[in-house]
Amino acid sequence: MTRYAMVMDQRKCIGCQSCTVACRTWNDLPDDIIFNPVVTEGVKGTFPNVHQTYTPLICMHCENPPCTLCCPCKASTQDDDGIVWVDSKKCMSCKVCVNSCPYGARDASSMDPMFKSYVRKCDFCKDRVRAGDKPYCVNTCHQKARIFGDLDDPNSEVSQLIGSLETDRIFTELNTDPQVYYIKYLGGHK
């Protein structure tokens, strides 16, 4: 079996937002859709004793995704390898799933024509992944801060990292079992 997951190494992320832009161009997204923003609270502390952390966000491709259960037309689905995606041909853009996602990871574009609107979200670039490549945001990251792979393969880089380092996940208390793991880092010069 295969279970895709992503590790975000916050020690390496420099907040350049290349992934954000790369995803938009690779997937040809309209201007009001962002699949993977990089958020930060800015520089904290008192100069010069300051620190800053960047958090790259993305669809968590949860093990228990609330967004698929609630979909009335079975457009929002999850494949066996864990990838959660929306079939644009089935979606009628009711946006129930948009409200159900605690991570804000999906939305319909207001720039699409009304009856052609559908909910868009990250699908881990499944076309690329199934052709043997990695999601485009992973390839484009100069800092190699995003690591993608198969959790069911104990030798994959993601399995090794999760097994050897302390990682964190977002909103685990909601029982979504998110599959994006963060190697946390409180920035700050040494």
Place this chain on the structure above:
Amino acid sequence: MSETIDIHAEGVEVKKSCCYFCHQNCGVLAYVKDGKVIKIEGDPTHPTNQGGLCCRGNIALKHLDHPDRINYPLKRKGEKGANEWERIDWDTAIAEIAEKLNQIREESGAEAVATAGGTTRTDDWSRRRFMNLFGSPNSFHNALLCWIPTFMIETAVSGWSPFETDLGGAKVIILWGVNPAASNMPGIHGYRGLQDSGLKIIVVDPRYSETAAHADLWLPLRPGSDTALSLAMLHTIMFEQIYDAEFVNNWCIGFDELWEHMWQYSPEWAAPLTWLTADQIREAARMYANNKPGCIQWGCTADQLGKTAGAGMHARALMRAITGNLDCPGGDLMPGPSQAYMVDEELEANEWLPEEQKAKQIGSDKYKLTSWPGYQIIADTAKETWGKAPTAEWMCEAHGPSVFKAIITGEPYQVRALLVSATNPINSYGDTKMVLESLKKVEFMVTCDYWMTPSALYSDYIMPIAGALERPIMHNNYGVTDSLIASQRAIQPMYERKTDYEFWRDLSVATGGAPEMWPWEQLEDAYYYVTYNLNNFGYAHSTYNEFVENFRFFYPPLEYYKYGANGFCTPSRRVELKSSILEQLGYPALPTWTGPAECEEDDPEVAAKYPLVLTTGGGFMPYHHSEQFNISTVRFLRHEPYFTINPIKAKELGIADGDWCWIETRRGRIKQRANVEPSVDERVIYAQRGWWYPERGPEGTDPFGALESNVNVLTSVDDEHVCQIGGSWANRGLLCRVYKVRFGDDAVDIETSIPGSLWGEKDIDKTAKANVEGGE
């Protein structure tokens, strides 16, 4: 959506292109079907980026056919600046431009024609070739703000700038005034990787930058005081005797004079100037000198300090030398010009420019090292050593701001035509209002660009230029290194766009240049001429494209201690700690302190009115210089201009996060929004560079909003603020004040000015003023 575009489909060709939006030239794979690029991605096999692409790299397709692109030659129809154009064909445009240039040459001499260049989007050896054949010495770039003075001073001292850091073996690196985490994505990845295996990183930056965040030692100095820090670190290394005595004895001359001279620059002397403690300065000097081998990475700051710049470059060149870090494993390597392929200088036809024309180069009487007087000495010495010289384009140029002034004042003579290629001078050259005045005033102006920029608006002709995917690109570090990375065009240029090479070639032939001087039909033919000799080095190829497809890059085997055989490429064959070349040009032979353009010590009355210290000019994602502001795919990341102010100061001034504020210096004021954040000292303001508003269009009193948020409204290029050695002006360490934009006080000042007029009556050259009033 991506599912409709299949890069693996039949008939899709993969072209090895590259990004052209900064100097890294990261490799790009372009997927081409039926003559159209359908997709691009980072090239995983490219030595620079290994598949990575930043925000800018990823927008290549948005750039390629953006609705704002210039696609056809345009000729001005209405008043200058009125944005009324008629479309004409390329050959007619060339013929008409040539006729005008020939007329000017006949009436006023070839020197009345000047050309302004930008950052590398172009083959500027072809521009230089055109100028040399035409007979004018007045081509220039913003080069004096970007590495060139550093290169020339380091080359004067040690024979070739030791700019290539041999990081693999280094134990320490100083990232001095450079923020690779916002400007060089592959670079910061490399530094951080090596840091994990023990490399120590010293960052010199007044701001808690993305790079400073990862420093082992961060020196948050006063903006503009880098020279004082350099001198004090050199002092520490000398008098704590942590230099490499063996190297100094064997390979350096002038150490005793330097010893006497450097007593004055102690860390205690530098502490109040730099706002660092003497201990911090000592710690940095020790960390650098005791962790041998080590590197100093050049950063733009070095060249953007104004009148104090030269001494700092000189001091850092000496730091490298006396610690024995020159051309050694893990140190700063001095590649010298390539012996394997044709370097840029060999393509420039400099021998065609008559001596009497060289003497007319504007600014060469003042800023001698980076113009013909200094370049000639350096080029002659280099040719004796290698038979090759550094590039003249970039290294030997007219002084840009002085050319703009000459357009306005007619001093030292009237410049009548300006050919602008790949630059937007209103945003990128110092003293915007003077530059704007000059563009409005110049008799004849041609712009080669991708876009209608605030500067292009004042042109008589605009020529459409091919972008990254539409042209081959060769990366050889301005022709002063020994390696080469080659990329091919993905598609032929769209619409009627052509490469800048074709523009200069066509114009040269049309103005009477010999067609046999331009034997290359296409850029690929010229590049093949460059790479041809690599056939003798095991790189068998019969066309340039074949070289790209089969080899892509050429890295000769690393050779250390190249000076061992014949010494360094200086007049004395040693590292000249006391520089004979600088002395010969009339400059201090030893690094000698002069204060920043403006500072509290030297200008207390200015500091009383403008109590904050401004730093600007640094790159920030996702823009490069004044580019990409019209591409919505990245513009949404930084929609509006922001300056950074410390929360304590902001509170004192009643400024809240997000407030629109005026930033004001003696030259003028601009609006940016406040980013209240403790990433700078309470006394420092960091402002973003490059801002204009393409979406506002060319109408109104401030076309494209080019005066509203543009930091160069705040900078000065007046002679007394400019580095006398290299001619650079200051973006860092200017005195300013900041206050909220209020109702009734929100109008942008659109008055343009003659040189020096904003500095008060004392600076106005009376004759110059009379010339301006008398002109037109």
